[in-house]
Amino acid sequence: MKRDISNFRKTYSKNILNEELVSDSPLILFDEWFNEVHSSNDGSETNAMTLSTIDDHGFPKNRVVLLKFYSDIGFIFFTNYNSNKSISILKNNKVCISFFWEELERQVIIKGVANKTSSKISDDYFNSRPFGSKIGALVSSNQSSVISSRTVLEEKFNQLITEFSEKKITRPENWGGFCVIPVEYEFWQGGDNRLHDRIRYSLINNKWKKERLSP
């Protein structure tokens, strides 16, 4: 099978990024971009981000997770602590998260270190989830492990629905958040003729250094 997609090509022209006009704080710029993307899209998940980790064999692995909170402290997502990603993070907590926001021709790449969130943060978020999502977290108690069929999941789901119909579901200990504390941000804005704007913020001696990168 061979498919030639070399003519798939788009011009980018929605915006420019001027290093003199953007904030000295990457978090403020992130927040501005996040809000602009969120208000310009039609319900797609602005908070979906690609999380990259390094496995035991040195291979990177990317997957999408949902950003749930961001602040001066970091970027928080939730997952199963037995999953492949968590096992990788617990051995090497240097990670990369990135966002591709096609509607505004933007990409943000953040390198940082990930640490488990406090039990309180994980509890508060778990408790705010809908019933079905809580049950889902219990069903997939060993996220990333091999299972024999979908039926196994459905049977467990139905059994847990009955078991917890009148009981409070508390957060399983192996489920919770990670907070990614950034050390570098890169903001990419697609430009005409491939003259894209790239502004990198690097954390040096506790201060953000802003630089323009060649596209």
Ligand SMILES: Cc1cc2nc3c(=O)[nH]c(=O)nc-3n(C[C@H](O)[C@H](O)[C@H](O)COP(=O)(O)O)c2cc1C
């Ligand atoms: C849009 C989208 C959102 C997702 N959100 C999450 C999430 O917030 N947490 C999570 O653990 N997995 C999420 N997933 C599933 C992950 O991509 C991944 O399949 C799962 O976490 C297992 O990854 P691992 O085996 O590398 O640990 C999401 C997938 C998609 C496509």
